[in-house]
Amino acid sequence: MDSLELIRGLSRPSPSKIVLLVIDGLGGLPHPKTGKTELETANTPNLDKLAAGGICGLTDPISPGITPGSTPGHLALFGYDPLKFNIGRGVVEAVGIDFDLKPGDIAARGNFCTVDKEGLITDRRAGRISTEKCAELCQLLGGLVIDGVKLSVLPVREHRFVIVFQGKGLAPNVSDSDPQRAGVAPKAVTALNPQADQMAVAANRFVEQAKAILAKHHPTNMLLLRGFSQRPKLPTMPEVYRLKPAAIAAYPMYRGLAKLVGMQVLNTGMTIAEEMATLKKNYSVYDFFFLHIKKTDSAGEDGDFERKVKIIEEADKSLPVLARLKPDVIVVTGDHSTPALLKGHSWHPLPIVLYSEWCRPDRVGDFAESACISGGLGRFPATQIMPLAMANALKLAKFGA
């Protein structure tokens, strides 16, 4: 019996409420000058107060040493084994912009990019063009039909778009055209099994036509595709946990992921304060809230230690709005570490604090990587966060007689 099956059998609806606050890329590495991580550097009186009253620990999204992408990182937070439920990037992006993916549809993530006269990539993101510009380009490419396959090309944000292939006999097992680096040409899409031949042909024909159309649109004179995938079969959070869950996330990908696991995605503004206001406004309607703060991760990816510190402090300042709602369970953690020193996601475990009337507090009073080592939760897989939150909300029945 896997963990989801176990929990499904034990979950009991109740009026208690859970808030899961995900500070994306929260974990860090110590700055060489101070020996303190981003979280240890930030002034976080409210998170520290939560830690003092709650129980802390360190959590691994997948397992020690494994660096998660955003999707597996979040799946683990929602209680889904990310090695079992592997969701393609295309699907996550498509659902994130409210595209109604049908069974059999294949979605891929696209980047508008810049290539030189030899066709070699000079900028994988075409200078991060505006979302408006991206929408114009998508219109140029939309509505094509290739060998009976219908194409939809939809803008996401900046240089990012989604393409959906709809037709009979398509299979998602094809390689990316995106080589994930500059200085080389985009790759041909190739079928990874015979069932995917037709998909590879359609993808390559699309790229060919798009290249001709984009030729005069420098710096967006080419595109890159990756993460061809189909909507997966996931048991939803309402099915597994018998919750009425809502997501508050400013960025499309996280909204898409929340939708895939059966959350209601709420309209919200982009700032942390606006997200907190959305929580307050909808608090009476749902019993589980996933609140996602993105910009810590972006700052980490950019290698901007100071900016990451500031965003953590901004999150901390907004915490009282959440705390005043008095949820039965508050969990604060991240989906993965993004140390500014590494300028990318990393394998380091995440600090986590769980606050509830029934949490059995430990002695940790400082929400930080080094302090959480001594926390009462110890070090544990992130897939166990939801069972813990459910238990602390008194929503899980006893197992066995």
Add this chain to the structure above:
Amino acid sequence: MDSLELIRGLSRPSPSKIVLLVIDGLGGLPHPKTGKTELETANTPNLDKLAAGGICGLTDPISPGITPGSTPGHLALFGYDPLKFNIGRGVVEAVGIDFDLKPGDIAARGNFCTVDKEGLITDRRAGRISTEKCAELCQLLGGLVIDGVKLSVLPVREHRFVIVFQGKGLAPNVSDSDPQRAGVAPKAVTALNPQADQMAVAANRFVEQAKAILAKHHPTNMLLLRGFSQRPKLPTMPEVYRLKPAAIAAYPMYRGLAKLVGMQVLNTGMTIAEEMATLKKNYSVYDFFFLHIKKTDSAGEDGDFERKVKIIEEADKSLPVLARLKPDVIVVTGDHSTPALLKGHSWHPLPIVLYSEWCRPDRVGDFAESACISGGLGRFPATQIMPLAMANALKLAKFGA
């Protein structure tokens, strides 16, 4: 997807280097007079320095409560689930002395032993005879053919030898003749399933003939066989980790095990200093080194607390040779505990320190069992050491989008 498959998909070759220093039987128990374990008693300034700059923890070779043999202990260190990959002692010994085991060959580990007039074992190791004497006895027994089964008997070290049975229709599922204690007679080898009948018959006929030949060679007037086994199918470390791995181990068994997982086994002297010199000499050629120190375990097995302390101190003194090479990742741990107080392997978790630029150091500054409890690695299965080392060497790609 199991852990090896996961890692195989994420591993990326790079110039960074990993050194895994295994101090065999490292973990201990506190001396009743001082309350300190062997490692806590030893003066280890270099290991403590490594702990201060690195991240520490406790690791379980198999799982809490399970005492590992040397083979599962090492398999776990190399990232192989020892419950999935069960390698017989005979195979490990045979490969350790460079015997080219073919598919279908059955190898067993042998001891020359002493029996009294009633045939009861008085010394399972025949007073630890010299390796030369062992070689002479093996010559007496070698070259026999029993019912079409060809036998090879080969000396290992002291009283230890390997026997290989080559012939059609042999299966390894037979019991040991070695009762693992004195005061009783050697046991008959019995088939554990019908396929192994022929193997049991051949083994018992060999023992009978050997007994007659050895009768006049007191104290080596009998032999004991155990660990009948066949060469297993293992994915190699170069396949899984895309490493170029080398082993530096003075004892045949560890050399054999390293060979089974695809390491290049380097010629080395017997002392720790000589092993370190071998590391230095070959440092530029490989990107992963398994360096094995045996004598801590032997001292523990002999119940010699003080000798174990001294060998730990010897290992500590040699550490600067390793540190001066500046590997990207240094891991120091053991394959299992061998507390002198228990005179044998035990189930106690092992202290571990991992040192790298990216390790997120904890507050532990003392490499010792009790201090490592507070380490940032927490308590974790030894199979996760390799993924952690690979991650810290920046040799693992991100999992998922």
